[in-house]
Amino acid sequence: xxxxxxxxxxxxxxxxxxxxxxxxxxxxxxxxxxxxxxxxxxxxxxxxxxxxxxxxxxxxxxxxxxxxxxxxxxxxxxxxxxxxxxxxxxxxxxxxxxxxxxxxxxxxxxxxxxxxxxxxxxxxxxxxxxxxxxxxxxxxxxxxxxxxxxxxxxxxxxxxxxxxxxxxxxxxxxxxxxxxxxxxxxxxxxxxxxxxxxxxxxxxxxxxxxxxxxxxxxxxxxxxxxxxxxxxxxxxxxxxxxxxxxxxxxxxxxxxxxxxxxxxxxxxxxxxxxxxxxxxxxx
Amino acid sequence: xxxxxxxxxxxxxxxxxxxxxxxxxxxxxxxxxxxxxxxxxxxxxxxxxxxxxxxxxxxxxxxxxxxxxxxxxxxxxxxxxxxxxxxxxxxxxxxxxxxxxxxxxxxxxxxxxxxxxxxxxxxxxxxxxxxxxxxxxxxxxxxxxxxxxxxxxxxxxxxxxxxxxxxxxxxxxxxxxxxxxxxxxxxxxxxxxxxxxxxxxxxxxxxxxxxxxxxxxxxxxxxxxxxxxxxxxxxxxxxxxxxxxxxxxxxxxxxxxxxxxxxxxxxxxxxxxxxxxxxxxxx
Numbered sequence: 001x002x003x004x005x006x007x008x009x010x011x012x013x014x015x016x017x018x019x020x021x022x023x024x025x026x027x028x029x030x031x032x033x034x035x036x037x038x039x040x041x042x043x044x045x046x047x048x049x050x051x052x053x054x055x056x057x058x059x060x061x062x063x064x065x066x067x068x069x070x071x072x073x074x075x076x077x078x079x080x081x082x083x084x085x086x087x088x089x090x091x092x093x094x095x096x097x098x099x100x101x102x103x104x105x106x107x108x109x110x111x112x113x114x115x116x117x118x119x120x121x122x123x124x125x126x127x128x129x130x131x132x133x134x135x136x137x138x139x140x141x142x143x144x145x146x147x148x149x150x151x152x153x154x155x156x157x158x159x160x161x162x163x164x165x166x167x168x169x170x171x172x173x174x175x176x177x178x179x180x181x182x183x184x185x186x187x188x189x190x191x192x193x194x195x196x197x198x199x200x201x202x203x204x205x206x207x208x209x210x211x212x213x214x215x216x217x218x219x220x221x222x223x224x225x226x227x228x229x230x231x232x233x234x235x236x237x238x239x240x241x242x243x244x245x246x247x248x249x250x251x252x253x254x255x256x257x258x259x260x261x262x263x264x265x266x267x268x269x270x271x272x273x274x275x276x277x278x279x280x281x282x283x
Numbered sequence: 284x285x286x287x288x289x290x291x292x293x294x295x296x297x298x299x300x301x302x303x304x305x306x307x308x309x310x311x312x313x314x315x316x317x318x319x320x321x322x323x324x325x326x327x328x329x330x331x332x333x334x335x336x337x338x339x340x341x342x343x344x345x346x347x348x349x350x351x352x353x354x355x356x357x358x359x360x361x362x363x364x365x366x367x368x369x370x371x372x373x374x375x376x377x378x379x380x381x382x383x384x385x386x387x388x389x390x391x392x393x394x395x396x397x398x399x400x401x402x403x404x405x406x407x408x409x410x411x412x413x414x415x416x417x418x419x420x421x422x423x424x425x426x427x428x429x430x431x432x433x434x435x436x437x438x439x440x441x442x443x444x445x446x447x448x449x450x451x452x453x454x455x456x457x458x459x460x461x462x463x464x465x466x467x468x469x470x471x472x473x474x475x476x477x478x479x480x481x482x483x484x485x486x487x488x489x490x491x492x493x494x495x496x497x498x499x500x501x502x503x504x505x506x507x508x509x510x511x512x513x514x515x516x517x518x519x520x521x522x523x524x525x526x527x528x529x530x531x532x533x534x535x536x537x538x539x540x541x542x543x544x545x546x547x548x549x550x551x552x553x554x555x556x557x558x559x560x561x562x563x564x565x566x
Contacts, residue, residue, distance in 0.1 A: 105446035163388035165420040
């Protein structure tokens with residue numbers, strides 16, 4: 001497995017693979033890999049002849065008060081995981097390589113990034129679109145795999161790729177969960193043991209919402225009221241948002257008339273967790 | 284010569300050339316080609332095995348009050364010129380192909396686009412960076428040639444390419460002038476015969492400024508005072524800006540201590556003309 005630290009070397013490797021007819025699959029990550037990432041990597045492995053992952057904690061998607069400095073890192077473990085899955089190259093540029101002095105170019109996806117996480121994290125999606133553009137230009141992948149846990153991120157990347165004519169196929173991967181149902185996230189490492197049962201409420205609230213819809217409930221307000229009460233009624237968690245949206249535009253809807261995204265962001269102690277599910281009126 | 288109207292077909296052609304080891308040179312244009320464009324195309328021809336030009340009048344770089352609708356167009360003549368230079372493919376996407384419904388992604392180069400034309404045309408460089416990104420993703424060039432007449436555009440594109448890790452070599456091409464010294468521009472077609480002598484003042488003012496610098500003048504205010512008087516002292520022209528800047532950051536400078544950009548934008552009647560020159564203290 002190659003470890004590549006510079007953009008120039010990454011591009012050279014990609015050009016070389018492409019010249020030999022290889023198909024490059026790419027999984028961008030911020031490291032501290034968990035089983036969710038491993039599933040994305042396995043999907044890339046299955047669909048490509050050369051698999052690249054990137055490990056880069058991207059400062060432009062963190063606001064000043066957020067957890068960039070304390071974001072968990074464990075490069076050695078990450079490399080072991082990557083080897084285990086059969087990754088061909090790990091691209092690990094340093095900060096200066098990705099954001100040299102004078103850096104000033106940003107990619108903005110204006111509409112789909114406004115709602116949901118865009119409200120409480122206004123710089124987040126600009127940072128994500130910018131770094132993913134940069135990574136795509138470095139890795140030159142044929143396809144790239146993103147988890148559906150960051151549903152708004154996936155919608156933003158799909159829109160960017162289409163709008164910018166990027167010749168990259170975007171593959172969405174279903175949310176991977178721990179055995180107890182908690183959606184996998186590097187930030188789960190922040191949870192204290194006594195917070196875990198509270199964290200599990202997110203996944204259960206999604207199931208509760210689907211049950212309501214399956215029983216015929218179509219009023220978004222009614223569903224969100226019950227979801228919020230279930231998660232935070234006792235004050236053990238604090239809801240950042242609980243919204244039901246059109247899964248393509250991410251605009252709020254009032255009535256459920258087709259597949260609808262229920263997206264949650266919840267503070268459990270000092271940890272912000274997200275989770276989501278497509279509610280199916282016919283399911 | 285191939286005429287390609289869709290992004291998918293353009294990408295397929297580019298992939299095919301790249302798979303055969305061809306070197307793709309690209310000249311983006313808004314059509315209504317003049318001898319300046321032909322020189323850019325010849326430069327691309329000399330440096331590449333496959334030359335692509337695009338002809339696309341890009342709406343996102345025009346403000347609502349600007350001349351998008353009246354911008355001069357002559358596709359048949361443009362295609363004749365392209366054939367004459369030996370262009371291999373002309374990429375002419377339509378508006379809907381480039382900006383489909385729901386389009387919402389923009390590339391912004393924040394600093395170098397602020398001064399000069401960025402002041403009077405605040406949406407211009409966002410439109411340019413966005414469309415050039417899109418064109419690069421469609422044409423997949425190894426190199427792309429831009430004229431130095433649009434100096435700020437060239438600096439913006441260079442910065443974008445570097446910041447975004449785009450694997451494209453940017454070639455700057457010296458300003459091409461008519462026999463009488465007027466910098467070539469599609470917008471010169473707007474000039475009425477009696478406006479032409481006034482338009483020539485831009486090029487002459489650049490020479491005057493170099494003479495002042497060669498004679499030892501280092502004060503930017505003094506140089507700009509004489510330049511402005513020369514161009515617009517009699518009221519026959521109206522200066523949008525006349526500025527002397529660092530050629531890399533495009534920030535204004537007060538004293539000339541090395542090569543410095545003198546950039547002009549001047550209204551002659553209803554036509555806005557630009558011109559520039561690097562002032563050389565040692566030249």
